[in-house]
Amino acid sequence: MTNSEIAGIFEQIAEILEIKAENSFKIRAYSNAARVINSLGENISEVSKEDGLINIPGIGKDLSLKIKELLDTGHLVYYDELVKSVPQGILELIKLRGLGPKKANMLYKTFHINGIDDLYDAILSNKPLKAHGFGEKTIENLKKSIEEYRAFSQRFLYVDALEQALAFVSYLKNTPHKLSGEIMIAGSLRRKMETVGDIDIVASVEEKDNKAFIERFLNYDDILRVESTGGTKLGVVLKSGIHVDLRIVPDEDFVYALHHFTGSKLHNEELRTLEKKDGYKISEYGIFKDEGAGNTTGRVRVANEAEFYNVFRMQFIPPELREGAGEIEAASNHAIPELVEERDLQGIFHVHTTYTDGKDSLEEMVEASLKSGYKYIGISDHSVSAYYANGLTGSDLKSQIGYIDGLNNKYKGKIKIFKGIESDILADGKLDYDDETLSMLDFVIASVHSKFNMPEFRMTERIINAIKNPYTTMIGHLTGRLLLERKGYGVDVPKILDYASKYRTIIELNANPKRLDIDWRYIKEAISKSVLISINPDAHNASSLYFVHYGVNIAKKGWATKSDILNTRSAGDLLRIFRDIRNYKLMSK
């Protein structure tokens, strides 16, 4: 348990006691204790003990015992009971800015308002809140806080958060006051999660620079509101609604803090449990070797994260893998694979052009990928059923094929253009063209673009039928999800992977940062079933060829190595792979 976890629990206890209108001394004891623990300069579990009690000025015996219970068991019976003793709706209401326990309690009792949604409805329907001490201005502000709460409790796309984080960090690095230390992005953003809850930044600053650094931080133009300030921990909300957590540490603590705040929580917890057995204690403040009799003052010094893991005879674990998904065991067995890198990609598939809904012409897309250093590009415009995207009729497609043949002569020796299509998978699993037309193509991406609401078993069948089609080279965006906007259609992914494996069909990793579909949580499984993954930009203009960067992030999160990715192969290899897939399926028909 970290200091902030314990402080958080004490803060909540104080709030619940206030809802229950308990003795104000008792309430104050808890909120004071929370403040003391939050500003403690060391990990609470390292604080010296006297008579088995944790000795912190300002914290009495009763609370000290509660801290001990939390540290020993990870739970506090008193707190668990307390939470159960008040309606959940009230606990939700007090999360709103400008709404304290007393008022939340009154809203619940008088108007049966049991939560934030209820309160919003009450405000919109003009419930007579005014008669109960809520002025017009207060009501207006409450409405605003609900809207903010809803917007801000949301997660953010990796790209959007990254852009803001990089801008903030570069502003911080540019302090006129020369910094000695380092500033790094941590948290889920460093782990390259597809969406993130907030931006975590860890900075090492010399004590004499602390004040100037904090001042610079708080003066950032893009800050909407300061949530918390303290000596070493600051929280602000940016105008976009994203929250930024800053942790300032002394130089010698940087690696430990960076590791801790990179997470994930699951990774940290697993590492701690494992290393406890070997007599180590790991916290945001350091690695401590137990030197007998429970004395853990022996601090183990490391200069970087590779050395950090090496203390435990583990391989370095890349941040992308720190999800508590087997990486700790693998690192102990020196079985962390060498992950795929963006530079391993030799070419790209899934590119749209002005033939359908792309914004740049086919030749412009070819030129752009040549400039990016790619050896091949696979064009796949939309098929005829995708009328909204101006899908190609059979004869349109044939004329595009002829055009590409011409370009391949022009670009000979420079870049190879593969002829393909992104064919809709029709409701019964058939593709959009007859076999004769499909056989003229080098590759076919089959994707679902309609009838998303089928029951899961039917959707699964539909996609399996497409996999069985000899002309299907790969399946596009497996679930059709749009991150933070639309859930994917229901589909049995493990079953699809079984069939993809059986029919040697490739699965796309759609690298559009809004899709990142297939989900990385399934990539390891795909690889274990020998399914090849293709990292595709699904580019609709030249500048989004760059999306593959986000795809590589996700491939890494799925433990993919170079050989697991289709488009790390040479153009020659690909021609053979595509032909083999088709022949294999035609033969096994």
Ligand code: DGT
């Ligand atoms: P997010 O922000 O929801 O996308 O995910 P994270 O992983 O960035 O989570 P966040 O911002 O709450 O915390 C950053 C890291 O700090 C987290 O990955 C691990 C560490 N950390 C935070 N809270 C705890 C905790 O309660 N226990 C442990 N062991 N580590 C924590």
Ligand code: CA
């Ligand atoms: Ca975070």
Ligand code: CA
């Ligand atoms: Ca955070």
Ligand code: ZN
């Ligand atoms: Zn598509």
